[in-house]
Amino acid sequence: MxxxxxxxxxxxxxxxxxxxxxxxxxxxxxxxxxxxxxxxxxxxxxxxxxxxxxxxxxxxxxxxxxxxxxxxxxxxxxxxxxxxxxxxxxxxxxxxxxxxxxxxxxxxxxxxxxxxxxxxxxxxxxxxxxxxxxxxxxxxxxxxxxxxxxxxxxxxxxxxxxxxxxxxxxxxxxxxxxxxxxxxxxxxxxxxxxxxxxxxxLNIPDLAGPEETQPGHPLKIETKVHVLRKAMLFMYQNIDAALKIEQVAHYVGLSKRQLERKFIGELGITPSKMFRQIRLDHAEHLLMTTRKSLTDIAMEAGFADDSHFIRLFRLDRKVTPSTYRRAVAPSH
Structure with missing residues (x-):
C-alpha cells in the first residue's frame, strides 16, 4: 500500500x-x-x-x-x-x-x-x-x-x-x-x-447503504428485441419531454410506421401506448418510494398536469394515485 x-x-x-x-x-x-x-x-x-x-x-x-x-x-x-x-x-x-x-x-x-x-x-x-x-x-x-x-x-x-x-x-x-x-x-x-x-x-444528503434503491427502475415490460428495448429506454430517458413517436423512430433508425409494426407485432401495443405505460409505471414507482406531491409526480412522469395524471392512472390502475399511495406506502 x-x-x-x-x-x-x-x-x-x-x-x-x-x-x-x-x-x-x-x-x-x-x-x-x-x-x-x-x-x-x-x-x-x-x-x-x-x-x-x-x-x-x-x-x-x-x-x-x-x-x-x-x-x-x-x-x-x-x-x-x-x-x-x-x-x-x-x-x-x-x-x-x-x-x-x-x-x-x-x-x-x-x-x-x-x-x-x-x-x-x-x-x-x-x-x-x-x-x-x-x-x-x-x-x-x-x-x-x-x-x-x-x-x-x-x-x-x-x-x-x-x-x-x-x-x-x-x-x-x-x-x-x-x-x-x-x-x-x-x-x-x-x-x-x-x-x-x-x-x-458533494451536496449528497446522507449516507446510503446497500439496501437503498437506485433512483431509476427497470422497465416492467421486457423484450429481447434490441430495437424495441432501445426505443423503450429512449422513452424512459426522455420521460418528462414532449417526445413524439417520430423522434423515437428516428433514434432507432426506423420509420414511424416500421416502429409501430414492430411494437404491435412483438408486444401487442402501439409505441404511444407503451410510452404512456412507461410514464404510469414511473409515476407508480414515485408514489411508492417518495413523498412528492401529485403535481410534482405528474410533471416528472411527463403528464400535462396532475388532473391528466390522476385520470389516466385511475383508468389504468382502477384506483386513484392517492388511494394507491395510502395502500402501498402508508408512511408516505
Missing part, C-alpha cells in the same frame, strides 16, 4: 488502486475519488492524510473517457497487495472487452492475494468476464441489466439497489452510487464522521 513510494504513510487508513477502462465514465470515477479526497484530510486541502488512491496502468498511456477527457495514470501496476482495494471503473459497453492481458492478470493476482475487488459502472462486466464474480452477487444499473445478461451470460444481476457488498466483492452502477459506495468504505476504514463530511461537501 502506498502514499509515498512503496511505503504506506502511518496516517493512511485506506488505500485504493484504480484501473480505468477505455471510454470509462468520468463521473463514476470522479464521484468515487472525490469522497476519498474529501475524507482524506481535516479540511478541504486534498491532503492524503487518511486516504490514498492511485490510477494504475500497464503502459502509463493516457486513457480516454467516454466524454472525451483523458486521464494520466499515476503509476504502473506492481503488487496489488499494497492496496486495501482494487477498483475497476468501466463505461461504454464495448470498453470492457479492451482490457489488456497484463491488466487481466493483475486483477486475477489481486483476487488470489485476497485483495477486495470493486466494480464501478461496467467495471463489474470486466470482473465477471474474468471469472472474478463467480458465486457473488453483482450490482449493475437498471439501464445495463439486460446488457449484463447478454454480454456476460451469467446470473441475473441486482439492478434495483444502490450498491452490493458481497464478502470481498463490491459493485455499483456508477453515478452517485459511486460516491455512496466510497462513503461506505470510508465509514468502515476511516470513520463515519469523515464519510458524512465527504457526502455533505
Amino acid at each position: 502506498m502514499a509515498v513510494g512503496l511505503q504506506k504513510a502511518k496516517s493512511i487508513k485506506l488505500s485504493v488502486g484504480i484501473l480505468v477502462t477505455s471510454r470509462f465514465t468520468l463521473s463514476a470515477l470522479a464521484n468515487f475519488v472525490d469522497v476519498l479526497r474529501l475524507a482524506g484530510d481535516e479540511g478541504d486541502r486534498s491532503e492524503r492524510r487518511n486516504c490514498d488512491w492511485r490510477i494504475l496502468s500497464d503502459t502509463m498511456n493516457p486513457v480516454r473517457s467516454s466524454c472525451g477527457f483523458n486521464i494520466q495514470p499515476d503509476e504502473r501496476l506492481g503488487d496489488p497487495s499494497r492496496f486495501d482495494y482494487i477498483a475497476v471503473v468501466g463505461g461504454l459497453i464495448d470498453g470492457f472487452s479492451e482490457v489488456s492481458a497484463t491488466c487481466q492478470n493483475f486483477l486475477r493476482g489481486a483476487a488470489k492475494r485476497a485483495v477486495p475487488l470493486i466494480g464501478i459502472c461496467t467495471g463489474s462486466f470486466v470482473l465477471y468476464g474474468l471469472g472474478l464474480l463467480e458465486g457473488y452477487r453483482c450490482c449493475v444499473s437498471w439501464f445495463h441489466h439486460n446488457d449484463f445478461i447478454e454480454n456476460c451470460g451469467g446470473p441475473v444481476p441486482v439492478s434495483d439497489r444502490m450498491f452490493v457488498v458481497d464478502r470481498d466483492r463490491l459493485t455499483c452502477p456508477g453515478g452517485n452510487s459511486s460516491a455512496h459506495l466510497a462513503a461506505w468504505i470510508v465509514q468502515r476504514h476511516v470513520g463515519e464522521t469523515q464519510a458524512r463530511k465527504s457526502l455533505r461537501m
